[in-house]
Amino acid sequence: MLEVKNISKAFRGLRAVRDASFTVPEGDINGLIGPNGAGKTTIFNVIAGVYPPDSGEIFFCGKRIDRLRPDQVCAAGVGRTFQIVKPFAGLSVLDNVIVGALHRERGVASARAHAVSILEKLRLGSKRDLPASSLTLPDRKRLEVARALATRPRLLLLDEVMAGLRPTECDEMVEVFRSLNRSEGLAILLIEHVMRAVMALAKHIGVLHHGEVIARGTPAEVVRNPAVLECYLGEETQV
Amino acid sequence: MIRAQIGLAALFLLLIIFPLFAGAYALSVATLILYFAYTGQAWNVMMGFAGQLSLGHSLYVGVGAYAAGAIFFHYGIGPWAGLWVAILLCVALGMAIGFLAFRFGISGVYFALLTIAFAEFTRIGFDHLDWVGGPGGMFLRVAQRDTWDIANFRGPPLMYYYVILALVSFAFVLCHFLLKSKAGYYWQAIRENEEAAQALGINTFRWKVYAVALSSAMTAVAGVFFAFYYNNLFPEQIFNISRSIEIILGPIIGGLGTLFGPILGAAVLTLLSEGITELIAALGWEIPGVKQVFYGVVLLAVVMFLPHGIWPALARRLKLNA
Numbered sequence: 258m259l260e261v262k263n264i265s266k267a268f269r270g271l272r273a274v275r276d277a278s279f280t281v282p283e284g285d286i287n288g289l290i291g292p293n294g295a296g297k298t299t300i301f302n303v304i305a306g307v308y309p310p311d312s313g314e315i316f317f318c319g320k321r322i323d324r325l326r327p328d329q330v331c332a333a334g335v336g337r338t339f340q341i342v343k344p345f346a347g348l349s350v351l352d353n354v355i356v357g358a359l360h361r362e363r364g365v366a367s368a369r370a371h372a373v374s375i376l377e378k379l380r381l382g383s384k385r386d387l388p389a390s391s392l393t394l395p396d397r398k399r400l401e402v403a404r405a406l407a408t409r410p411r412l413l414l415l416d417e418v419m420a421g422l423r424p425t426e427c428d429e430m431v432e433v434f435r436s437l438n439r440s441e442g443l444a445i446l447l448i449e450h451v452m453r454a455v456m457a458l459a460k461h462i463g464v465l466h467h468g469e470v471i472a473r474g475t476p477a478e479v480v481r482n483p484a485v486l487e488c489y490l491g492e493e494t495q496v
Numbered sequence: 497m498i499r500a501q502i503g504l505a506a507l508f509l510l511l512i513i514f515p516l517f518a519g520a521y522a523l524s525v526a527t528l529i530l531y532f533a534y535t536g537q538a539w540n541v542m543m544g545f546a547g548q549l550s551l552g553h554s555l556y557v558g559v560g561a562y563a564a565g566a567i568f569f570h571y572g573i574g575p576w577a578g579l580w581v582a583i584l585l586c587v588a589l590g591m592a593i594g595f596l597a598f599r600f601g602i603s604g605v606y607f608a609l610l611t612i613a614f615a616e617f618t619r620i621g622f623d624h625l626d627w628v629g630g631p632g633g634m635f636l637r638v639a640q641r642d643t644w645d646i647a648n649f650r651g652p653p654l655m656y657y658y659v660i661l662a663l664v665s666f667a668f669v670l671c672h673f674l675l676k677s678k679a680g681y682y683w684q685a686i687r688e689n690e691e692a693a694q695a696l697g698i699n700t701f702r703w704k705v706y707a708v709a710l711s712s713a714m715t716a717v718a719g720v721f722f723a724f725y726y727n728n729l730f731p732e733q734i735f736n737i738s739r740s741i742e743i744i745l746g747p748i749i750g751g752l753g754t755l756f757g758p759i760l761g762a763a764v765l766t767l768l769s770e771g772i773t774e775l776i777a778a779l780g781w782e783i784p785g786v787k788q789v790f791y792g793v794v795l796l797a798v799v800m801f802l803p804h805g806i807w808p809a810l811a812r813r814l815k816l817n818a
C-alpha cells in the first residue's frame with residue numbers, strides 16, 4: 258500500500274534521513290521506532306508532503322505521492338497527526354473535527370454527523386463543545402487523531418500519539434486503533450516511544466538510527482536484534 | 497439563540513425607522529457608522545475569518561470609487577454598471593496580490609507590508625493619472641439632492657442611509673452563512689493553524705485567495721458608495737494608509753472574526769469620535785490631532801482590557817451566542 262523507496266532528506270549539513278526504504282502492506286499496522294533525532298518525524302513529513310525528499314520515491318496504492326502538497330497527500334488517502342499537536346485552538350472540539358470531515362463529506366450537516374461519531378469513538382464526545390484550547394495534552398492528542406480520522410484516510414500516520422497518556426488510556430487508544438483496523442481495514446504507520454503500544458499494535462517494526470533503517474521485522478524479532486539493543490534500547494534492556 | 501435573533505430584529509427595525517426622528521446631523525453620523533461597519537465587515541472576512549492581515553484596504557475603496565466615479569464622470573453612466581467594473585478591478589487586484597504573496601509564502605507582517613505597498617503605489621499612480629484628475633481630484637456632479645434618482649444613485653442623504661443599511665444587512669447575512677459553510681470552516685482552520693489545515697486536505701493557497709477576492713469585492717462596493725456619497729475623490733486622501741487603519745479599527749475594537757464586532761466597533765468609535773469633536777468644540781480647544789490621540793487611547797484600552805474585542809465580552813454578559 259505504502260512504498261517508501263530509498264528516501265534521503267538533508268537539512269543543510271544534517272542528513273536527517275539516509276536511503277530509507279520500507280513498505281506498509283494493505284491493512285497492516287506498522288511501527289517506526291528509534292532514538293530521538295533518528296529521523297522518524299522527518300520521514301513522516303516527507304510522506305505527508307510537508308517537504309519533498311532530496312532523492313527517492315514514495316508510492317501510495319500504486320500512485321507516486323512524493324512532490325505532492327500535504328493537501329493532495331491527504332486527498333490521496335493518507336491522514337496524519339502532528340507530534341507537536343496543532344489544534345485549531347479558537348474553535349470548539351467538534352468544529353476541529355468537522356474541518357477534517359468536510360474533506361470527504363458533501364455538506365456541513367453530514368460532516369457534523371461524521372465528526373460526532375468519531376468523537377464518540379475517541380471518548381471526546383462529552384467535550385465536543387469546549388474550545389480546543391481548554392483540552393489537556395492527552396485530549397489534544399486524541400483530538401489530533403479524531404481530526405485525521407475524519408478525513409477518512411486509508412493509511413493513518415500517527416506521530417507519538419501515546420506520549421503523555423496513562424497506561425490505561427494508552428490501552429484504550431490501542432483498542433481504538435485495533436478496532437478501526439479490523440472494521441475498516443485502516444492501515445496505520447506509527448512512530449512511538451511507548452513500547453507498550455508498539456508491541457501491542459504493530460505487526461512489523463522498522464528501526465531508524467541516524468536516519469538509516471537498521472532493522473526490520475516483527476516486534477519480537479526487533480527487540481532481540483543485537484544492533485537494535487545496542488543503539489536504541491541500551492545494552493542491558495530486557496523487554 | 498432566540499434572544500439574539502430578537503435583539504437583532506429589534507435593532508434592524510430601529511435602524512429602519514431611525515430617520516423618522518433623526519435630524520440631518522444624526523443621519524449623517526449614522527451613515528458614517530454604517531459605512532465603517534460595512535468596510536469593517538469586508539475586511540473582517542479576510543483577517544477575522546481567514547487570518548490574513550491587510551493594512552491596505554484603502555486600495556480597494558479607492559479603486560472601486562475611482563472606477564465607478566470615472567465611468568459616471570466621463571460617460572454619464574450610473575454606478576449600477578460601474579459597480580461591476582469596480583468589483584472586477586478590485587477582485588483582480590486582490591487576487592494578484594494574494595497570488596503573489598501566497599505563492600511565495602509571504603505571510604503575517606510581511607503580507608501586511610505588501611498590502612500597504614500596493615495601496616501606496618496605486619496612490620502614486622493615480623496622482624499621475626490625468627484621466628481622473630490626478631492630484632487635483634475628481635468631482636462628481638451633484639445635481640438633485642431632493643429627488644431619489646436611483647438609476648444614477650443621486651438623491652437626498654436619506655437614500656444613502658438606506659443603501660448603506662442594506663449593504664450592512666446584506667454583508668451580515670452573507671457572513672452569517674459563510675461562517676456556517678465549508679468556506680467558513682476552512683478559513684477559520686487556516687487562521688488557527690495553516691499547517692494543520694493543509695494536512696486535513698485544505699488547499700490553503702486557493703482558500704486564502706478566495707478570502708482576498710471576496711473581501712476586495714465587498715470593499716469595492718464600499719468604494720462606489722463613497723464616490724457617490726462624498727462626490728469628490730483625491731488620491732492623497734482615499735488611498736491614504738490612515739483610511740486603511742480606520743477600516744480595521746472597527747472590527748478590532750468590536751471583535752475580530754465575529755459577526756457583530758465590526759458593526760459594534762464602528763458604532764463605538766464613530767460615536768466617541770463625534771462626541772469628542774463636539775466636546776472639544778464646546779470647550780473651545782483648538783488642538784490638531786486630538787481625535788487621533790483619542791482613537792489611540794481607546795484602542796489601547798480595548799486591547800489591554802478586552803483583547804478579543806468588545807462584542808465577545810458583551811455577548812457573554814448578555815448571554816447571547818451569536
